[in-house]
Amino acid sequence: MSWRKITFIVVALIVLLGGAAILSKLFISMKPEQTERPNVEMKRSVKVETVNYDEVTSPLWVQGRAVSGSEVLLVAEASGKIEPGAVVLRKGTSFKKGQVLAEIYKDEVELALKARKAQFLTTMTSLLPDIKVDFPDQLNAYETFFRAIDLDKDLPEMPDVKDDKLKVFLASRGVLSEYYGIKQEEKKLKRHTLHAPFNGTFTQVNYEVGAYVNTGGQIAQMIRTDHVEIEIPVPNEDSEWIRINDKVMIQSNQNQAKIAGKVVRKSDFIENETQSRSIFVMVNQAHADQVLPGEYFEVQFPGQKIPDAMEIPRGAIFNSNTVYIVVDGELKKREINVIKRNETTLVFNGLPEGSKVVAEPLINVKENTPVNIMGEENNKPNSGNQAKPQ
Numbered sequence: 001m002s003w004r005k006i007t008f009i010v011v012a013l014i015v016l017l018g019g020a021a022i023l024s025k026l027f028i029s030m031k032p033e034q035t036e037r038p039n040v041e042m043k044r045s046v047k048v049e050t051v052n053y054d055e056v057t058s059p060l061w062v063q064g065r066a067v068s069g070s071e072v073l074l075v076a077e078a079s080g081k082i083e084p085g086a087v088v089l090r091k092g093t094s095f096k097k098g099q100v101l102a103e104i105y106k107d108e109v110e111l112a113l114k115a116r117k118a119q120f121l122t123t124m125t126s127l128l129p130d131i132k133v134d135f136p137d138q139l140n141a142y143e144t145f146f147r148a149i150d151l152d153k154d155l156p157e158m159p160d161v162k163d164d165k166l167k168v169f170l171a172s173r174g175v176l177s178e179y180y181g182i183k184q185e186e187k188k189l190k191r192h193t194l195h196a197p198f199n200g201t202f203t204q205v206n207y208e209v210g211a212y213v214n215t216g217g218q219i220a221q222m223i224r225t226d227h228v229e230i231e232i233p234v235p236n237e238d239s240e241w242i243r244i245n246d247k248v249m250i251q252s253n254q255n256q257a258k259i260a261g262k263v264v265r266k267s268d269f270i271e272n273e274t275q276s277r278s279i280f281v282m283v284n285q286a287h288a289d290q291v292l293p294g295e296y297f298e299v300q301f302p303g304q305k306i307p308d309a310m311e312i313p314r315g316a317i318f319n320s321n322t323v324y325i326v327v328d329g330e331l332k333k334r335e336i337n338v339i340k341r342n343e344t345t346l347v348f349n350g351l352p353e354g355s356k357v358v359a360e361p362l363i364n365v366k367e368n369t370p371v372n373i374m375g376e377e378n379n380k381p382n383s384g385n386q387a388k389p390q
Contacts, residue, residue, distance in 0.1 A: 044365075045372045048326055048356040049312060056309045056347050058340055060241065060301040063253075064232030064281070068223035068293045070198060076213045077191035080105035084209045085194065089220065094201045102209070102219065106192035113185045114151045120178050121149055127173060135166050154186050155179065194219075199226040228283045228291045230261065232299050233276035239266065241304050241340065248281055249300040250291075259287045261299070306347055309339055314346045315361035324358040324365070325351065331358070331369045 085100035087093050095101060124146050132139045141159040148156040158179055161167045170176050204221040207213050230250060234242065242263060250259040265280040281299055283291050291297070317323055321338050324331045334357075337350035351357060356373065 043329075043370050043372045045374045046324075046326065046331075046358050046362065047360045047374045049310075049359045051310060051351045051353050051355040051357055053308045053310055053349060053353060056306045056311055058241075058303045058306065058311065058342055058345075058347055060234075060238055060303055060342070062232050062234055062238075062279075062299055062301070063296055064230040064279075064299050066283075066291045066293050066295045066297060067229055067231050068200070068225065069227030069229055069282075070200070070224035071203075072197065072222060073218050074101060074194060074220040074222060076104060076194075076207075076215060076217045076219055078104050078106075078109075078188070079214045079217075080192070080212065082207055082209050082211050082213055082219070087196075089202070089205055089208055091202050091205050094225070095196045095199070097196050097198050099196045101194045101196055103194070104192045104213065106189060109185075109189055109192065113182070113189055116178075116182055116185065117149065117151050117155070120155075120182060121146075123173065123175060123178060124149070127170075127175065130169070131166075134169065135163065138163070138166060155182055196222075198224045200224045223293055225293070226285070226288055228288050228293060229264070230281040230283065230291075230297055230299055232279045232281065233271065233274055234279050236270055236275065236277050237341065239277040239279065242266065242279055242301050243304070246302060248302070250281065250283065251298045251300070252290075253296050253298065257290070259290060260284045263301075306339055309347050309349050311342075311345050311347050312357065312359050313361075314341065314344055316357070316359050317346055323351075324362060324367075326356040326358065326371060326373055329370055329372070331362075331365060331367055331371055333367050 081104070082089070083103040083105060085102040087095045087099055087101060089102050124142075128139070128142060128146065131142055138159070145156060145159055161170060161176075167176075200222050202220050202222050205219070207217065207219045213219060244263055244266065246263040248261045248263060250261045251257070252259075261281040261283050263279060264282045267278040267280075270277055279301075312323075317336075317338075321335050322333055323336055325334050326332075334351060334355075336348040338346060338348050340347040
């Protein structure tokens with residue numbers, strides 16, 4: 001390649017690169033200069049409530065379980081074979097108060113008692129002539145007593161013995177000891193028949209008809225069905241707002257029917273596992289058939305009237321008793337006096353009336369943060385000093 005061609009190529013490259021540099025500077029100079037945006041401070045809007053104290057009634061909803069008013073064991077007071085009564089001795093059988101639930105074989109005991117009464121009649125027959133001679137004023141009373149004795153019935157009441165000589169006479173003939181011995185046997189005989197102490201049902205049966213049971217054997221377990229209560233475990237801090245005789249409303253989890261009830265007892269101890277206190281509500285007797293033991297119910301307690309207080313959402317409280325209030329557009333911390341904690345709200349006092357207390361949970365905020373009150377926002381942004389263009 002000749003020297004002339006090399007020189008031409010070098011000159012062309014220099015011209016091309018120089019032209020590109022000139023055009024680049026020209027385009028850069030034609031670009032409009034950017035101005036710095038003003039600093040805008042964004043304020044968050046918060047929901048507030050104006051502190052205004054009044055009388056607050058805070059009801060309490062708690063779930064409880066229906067329990068029988070009485071749960072007892074049917075225990076044998078005599079030994080022998082179990083014989084049928086007026087109801088079937090099986091789990092789930094219902095019965096009425098006074099019905100014979102079962103009998104324990106008693107024929108031998110009954111015959112022995114009749115034989116003893118017959119012997120007592122013989123003794124009284126031999127005494128009447130002596131009473132007629134020695135105690136004529138008592139003859140009529142003892143003759144009436146003698147005629148009232150029936151082998152199939154309990155002995156009648158013996159005439160009062162006020163005369164000391166008559167008392168010695170009866171004691172020497174063994175009349176008094178025999179009389180009270182028979183009365184004792186009559187009571188033992190009655191223990192062979194088991195009567196229902198209330199309207200109820202069997203929840204467990206250990207011995208059925210035909211089985212042999214010893215004295216003290218637990219034949220069955222039964223509950224009362226015409227007297228039902230709701231046992232409600234309530235946190236101890238809430239139990240102080242419940243009073244004996246408070247009227248409550250009971251609602252089934254199965255339907256929307258509501259039943260009236262009344263608080264009848266409060267336990268005087270705290271359950272170890274739940275740290276709760278049991279409240280017992282008696283169901284209105286007219287609706288007792290609608291409440292089955294073992295079923296769960298929602299119970300509404302009316303609560304007590306709290307004077308000079310206010311209620312706000314629990315989420316607005318932090319550190320257990322601290323809230324934010326808005327003062328001159330900024331958040332300020334204030335402590336409150338917590339009176340009662342509900343599931344979603346809290347009853348308090350301790351702030352000056354008229355204060356603007358924040359009524360919602362706030363995240364990532366601190367004291368003195370500028371805020372707007374929801375509904376009173378200033379739509380104009382708060383601009384800072386605008387930077388000078390460079």
